[in-house]
Amino acid sequence: MQLLYYLATPPSLTPAFTAIWRRNLRVWRKLMVPSLMGNFGEPVIFLLGLGYGLGRLVGEVEGMSYMVFLASGIVCSSALTASTFEALYSAYTRLTQQLTWSAMLATPLTVDEIVFGEISWAATKAVINAAAILAVAAGLGLVADARAVLVLPVVLAAGMAFGGLAMIVTTVARSYDFFLYYFTLVMTPMMLLSGVFFPLSELPDLVAVTAHGLPLAHVVALVRPLMTGSWPTATLPHLAVIAAYAGVSYWFAAAVARRRLRR
Amino acid sequence: MDAPIEASATAAVALEGLTKCYGNTTVVDGLDLRIERGECFGLLGPNGAGKTTTLRLMLGQTPPSAGRIHVLGNSIPRATRAMHQRTGIVPQADNLDPDFTITENLLTYGSYFGKPVRETRARLSELLAFAGLDERSDAAIDGLSGGMRRRLTLARALVNDPDLLVLDEPTTGLDPQARQYIWSRLHRLQAEGQTLLLTTHYMEEAERLCDRAAIIDDGRLVACDSPKRLIERFIEPHVIELRGELARAWRQVQPRLPTRREEDVGETVLLYTDDRGHLLDCLEARFGGGHLYRPANLEDVFLKLTGRDLRD
Numbered sequence: 001m002q003l004l005y006y007l008a009t010p011p012s013l014t015p016a017f018t019a020i021w022r023r024n025l026r027v028w029r030k031l032m033v034p035s036l037m038g039n040f041g042e043p044v045i046f047l048l049g050l051g052y053g054l055g056r057l058v059g060e061v062e063g064m065s066y067m068v069f070l071a072s073g074i075v076c077s078s079a080l081t082a083s084t085f086e087a088l089y090s091a092y093t094r095l096t097q098q099l100t101w102s103a104m105l106a107t108p109l110t111v112d113e114i115v116f117g118e119i120s121w122a123a124t125k126a127v128i129n130a131a132a133i134l135a136v137a138a139g140l141g142l143v144a145d146a147r148a149v150l151v152l153p154v155v156l157a158a159g160m161a162f163g164g165l166a167m168i169v170t171t172v173a174r175s176y177d178f179f180l181y182y183f184t185l186v187m188t189p190m191m192l193l194s195g196v197f198f199p200l201s202e203l204p205d206l207v208a209v210t211a212h213g214l215p216l217a218h219v220v221a222l223v224r225p226l227m228t229g230s231w232p233t234a235t236l237p238h239l240a241v242i243a244a245y246a247g248v249s250y251w252f253a254a255a256v257a258r259r260r261l262r263r
Numbered sequence: 264m265d266a267p268i269e270a271s272a273t274a275a276v277a278l279e280g281l282t283k284c285y286g287n288t289t290v291v292d293g294l295d296l297r298i299e300r301g302e303c304f305g306l307l308g309p310n311g312a313g314k315t316t317t318l319r320l321m322l323g324q325t326p327p328s329a330g331r332i333h334v335l336g337n338s339i340p341r342a343t344r345a346m347h348q349r350t351g352i353v354p355q356a357d358n359l360d361p362d363f364t365i366t367e368n369l370l371t372y373g374s375y376f377g378k379p380v381r382e383t384r385a386r387l388s389e390l391l392a393f394a395g396l397d398e399r400s401d402a403a404i405d406g407l408s409g410g411m412r413r414r415l416t417l418a419r420a421l422v423n424d425p426d427l428l429v430l431d432e433p434t435t436g437l438d439p440q441a442r443q444y445i446w447s448r449l450h451r452l453q454a455e456g457q458t459l460l461l462t463t464h465y466m467e468e469a470e471r472l473c474d475r476a477a478i479i480d481d482g483r484l485v486a487c488d489s490p491k492r493l494i495e496r497f498i499e500p501h502v503i504e505l506r507g508e509l510a511r512a513w514r515q516v517q518p519r520l521p522t523r524r525e526e527d528v529g530e531t532v533l534l535y536t537d538d539r540g541h542l543l544d545c546l547e548a549r550f551g552g553g554h555l556y557r558p559a560n561l562e563d564v565f566l567k568l569t570g571r572d573l574r575d
């Protein structure tokens with residue numbers, strides 16, 4: 001009931017949120033090398049391992065080599081994991097362990113701005129990772145043409161949606177263990193059902209339709225054509241779903257955070 | 264405009280009928296308080312008295328159930344952002360940014376106020392010197408002692424050149440050297456006309472620093488005045504303490520002594536009097552020496568007004 005009260009109040013957001021984004025960028029720059037290794041090394045290993053190993057067995061998928069098919073999927077799934085990890089573990093640490101949020105709240109910054117600053121940073125991490133993987137994929141000859149650059153704004157929007165969803169979990173969580181529910185119940189099923197590793201058409205109709213309720217399927221639907229040399233179809237509806245997830249999850253996360261910190 | 268609004272605009276802090284309830288529990292109960300600009304004001308009270316909630320209400324961190332709050336002329340919680348722009352806060356829990364050095368902490372904190380890095384950088388040496396950290400400007404936070412952390416937290420609270428400085432138990436957990444240093448810094452700020460609001464459990468600290476102090480208990484204002492006046496108003500000026508053997512002897516004899524008040528608190532018996540010479544003579548005659556004389560202090564007032572029971 002009480003949550004409804006907070007949900008009814010629109011978030012108070014000004015450009016001041018960029019101070020939080022810049023703070024996180026400043027920290028990231030200090031730890032750039034290990035951070036990049038962790039976040040982008042793993043997807044690249046997945047791409048090479050699964051691509052070469054499974055690729056040999058699978059052969060062609062949707063008229064392209066499995067490696068090409070998988071490259072666009074890995075860009076999308078790494079956008080999901082990069083933004084999710086940032087908005088879960090890193091943000092939760094700043095909220096509960098380092099008390100960075102409470103230090104910020106002693107300044108003109110609002111709870112809503114902190115939440116937005118964290119989500120926008122999580123989305124930035126997704127873009128950084130996607131750019132790095134895209135560069136590797138291009139180096140391996142897995143990217144068709146220059147329109148693949150348009151993947152980056154799509155990943156930014158996707159990062160806002162995934163970061164927003166994760167931020168709801170973070171603001172509700174009372175311990176790190178709570179995140180496991182999100183991984184098991186949301187992240188893993190979404191990763192397997194969204195066309196990252198195999199086409200959605202391989203799934204039963206009902207499952208495929210359900211998958212379209214999840215944001216990742218729409219991200220894949222936009223990214224894959226852009227990386228393989230064609231234009232996505234139904235671009236606006238796909239973008240609309242991603243934007244709706246981003247907007248609604250932010251509104252929700254901000255309300256939960258206010259309930260937690262402003263009671 | 265009518266008078267009360269004018270008054271709340273000129274005061275540093277004005278609370279009127281401030282009330283905060285959580286469910287059926289009233290934590291702050293109709294508190295009226297005025298803190299003038301330029302004064303050092305102490306907010307005192309046992310644990311659970313409502314100090315922290317009062318601070319949180321003042322700083323817009325939680326909405327009041329009833330009453331009015333004005334801080335630096337800003338109505339709270341509506342104008343919380345404008346209030347924060349002009350307020351510096353030294354929190355009780357250490358929340359320095361462990362990902363940054365001392366200098367980076369100050370620059371980053373300044374950016375939360377919308378200050379460009381170069382603007383904070385221009386004041387950096389002044390802030391570091393104030394906190395006695397000029398030699399350590401590039402040190403990591405992890406390696407700092409508790410005293411250094413608190414000094415840095417104080418310097419950080421001055422980054423926005425505030426009109427009001429709020430300190431929540433600024434010297435709790437510090438060694439005497441670090442405590443003395445913080446006191447000297449606060450004295451200097453006071454001399455420069457800075458408005459200070461502090462909470463503390465150390466009555467000596469309040470007596471030393473505060474122009475005025477409010478004692479609150481059960482969310483209500485119990486007394487509010489200068490430490491000197493509080494002692495004059497609420498307690499006899501002289502205290503004689505009988506400890507150990509002497510206390511046991513007193514208990515056995517239960518002598519009639521020229522005191523205003525006597526208090527038996529276990530190991531120690533406290534005798535309060537207006538006529539120190541006469542009481543000392545009587546004690547000398549009856550028990551010989553060994554008793555301890557001291558002037559009454561703010562802690563005596565605090566314990567008299569809020570009781571000696573433990574608060575958990």
